[in-house]
Amino acid sequence: MVGGRFAAVGKHPPSRRYLLVLSCIALLGVALVADFLWASSTTAAASPYFSVEKAIGLLPPAPRKSGKPKKGDAEAVKLSAQKGELNATFADLPAPQLEWEEMAEAPVPRLDGSAVQIKNLFYVFAGYGTIDYVHSHVxxxxxxxxxxxxxxxxPKEMAHSHLGVANDGRYIYVISGQYGPQCRGPTSRSFVLDTETKKWNDLPPLPVPRYAPATQLWRGRLHVMGGSKEDRHEPATEHWSLAVKDGKALENEWRPEIPIPRGGPHRASIVVNDKLLTIGGQEGDFMAKPGSPIFKCSRRNEVVYDNVYMLDDELKWKELPPLPKPDSHIEFAWILVNNSIVIAGGTTEKHPVTKKMVLIGELFRFNLDTLEWSVIGKMPFRIKTTLVGFWDGWLYFTSGQRDRGPxxxxxxxxIGSTWRTKLHW
Structure with a gap:
């Protein structure tokens, strides 16, 4: 019957030569795919660094509701990149070029670490080494x-990343934070370090655990604000304080204070001119994948904001002029100099087409005399959760996670590299 069907339409059965050609084409296609997969895997394995974006499922980008990016958007991004029109595409702001000098490399690379400067010494705490390994030293x-x-x-019971940290010039107070690697939850345990003796002591635990809370010493009390709740994603607006002196708690329990207007982690908190300020941050963060025995991170929606709040003499939050653009992951990326706040790097809103996280490479200055923001320079590369200090006219930064290139x-x-630049204005 098959032969009759071919005869009816005036064709002949396929020849052996035709079948042989098809087989060769199929085998060539299989070989090309296998070669591509092998090259991709070896390239990834060769990198001595880890990418949190890749390790916790940020790459490839999550699909849009329509399934794929709009054709016009994708073509526009590609054309802009070819022309070098990167500022508009990636929201880089125009900024002066600065001369940067690379300094001594840190002993280990860190992501989401913490830092405190006391005179000429910079104490760098904890952080991720890889997504599966966290540091537990200073x-x-x-x-x-x-x-x-x-x-x-x-201390063995102390959190390993996303800490709340403040200091009084000798004692460093370490509050709550995430205990363990991947996306484990926070702890309520809190400690104080005597930098002269290198001894640790306990502090009263927070009423509930918090992830990356804003923390500062203000008017004799240790203030802890916002952060994320135990699931690591839901923003917290609670605000507590504890009376402390010379590394000791003067109370057994934390006192509730006026809630912060907008909750969430990864914001800067600064005391200047007897005012308490919080800057930037975000709502939402990665969560542990349900049922994962290792608390594997899974992507969740995040909203990065530019809000600046100040707690004044009336103990009321007031809103100040916003950042030049939304900025998060800056809790230890700031310094005070010449009655100005300088913030280095961070993250902003995700790319509108690829939906990938976008890092920041500008230096922002907030003039406390005029309450105006300006962009005062570019960093050597974009970077988040960097740790910033200031000494003898030089701005320093170390550690964090940098971009993929210009x-x-x-x-x-x-990274664990350390850089500095001379500030002039």
């Missing part, structure tokens, strides 16, 4: 002689 950088040293351990602001390498 390294010290000496601005005066450009050396790292004096490593010592943290033309791609998505996160890639976790």
């Amino acid at each position: 390294d010290i950088y000496n601005f005066a002689d450009n050396t790292w040293g004096g490593r010592f351990d943290m 033309h791609d602001p998505a996160p890639r390498k976790v």
Whole structure:
């Protein structure tokens, strides 16, 4: 019957030569696909750094509701990149070029670490080494002689990342934070370090655990504000304070204070001119995948904001002029100099087409005399959760997660490099 069907339409059965050609084409296609997969896997394995974006499922970008980016948007992005029109595409702001000098490398790379400067010493705490490994020690950088040293351990019960940290010039208060790697939840445990003796003591635990809360000493009390709740994603607006002196708590329990107007983690908190300020931050963050035995991170929606709030003498929150653009992951990325706040790097809103995280490479200055923001320079590269200090006219930064290159602001390498630039204005 098959032969009759071919005869009816005037054709002949396929020849052996035709079948042989088809087989060769199919085998060639299989070989090309296998070669591509092998090259991709070896390239990824060769990198000595880890990418949080890739490790926790940020790459490839989540599909839009329509299934794919609009054709016009994708073509516009591609054309802009070819022409070098990157500022508009990736929301980089015009900024002066600065001269940067690379300093001594930190002992380990860190993401979501914490830092405190006391005179010429920079105490750098904890953080991720990889998505599956967290540091549990402190390294010290000496601005005066450009050396790292004096490593010592943290308490075993202390959180390993996303800490709330403040200091009084000798004692460093470490509040709550995330315990363990991947996307484990926060702890309520809190501690204080005597930097002269290197001894740790307990503080009263927070009423409930918090993830990356804004923390500062103000008027003799330790203030802890916002952050994320135990699920790591839901914004918290609670605000507590605890009376402390010389590294000791003067009370057994934290006192409720006026809630912060907008909750969430990864914001800067600063005390200046006897005012308490919070800057930037975000609502939402990665969560642990339900049922994952290792609390594997899974993507959730995030909203980055530009709000600046100040707690005044009337103990009421007032809103100040916003940042030049939304900025998050800046809790230790600021300094105070010449009655100004300088903020280095961070993250802003996700790319409108790729939906990838976009890192920031500008230096923002907030003039406290005029209450005006300006962009005062560019960093060597875009970077988030960097740790910033200031010594002898130089701005320093170390650690964090940098971009993929000048033309791609998505996160890639976790670094331990240290840089500095002279500030002029």
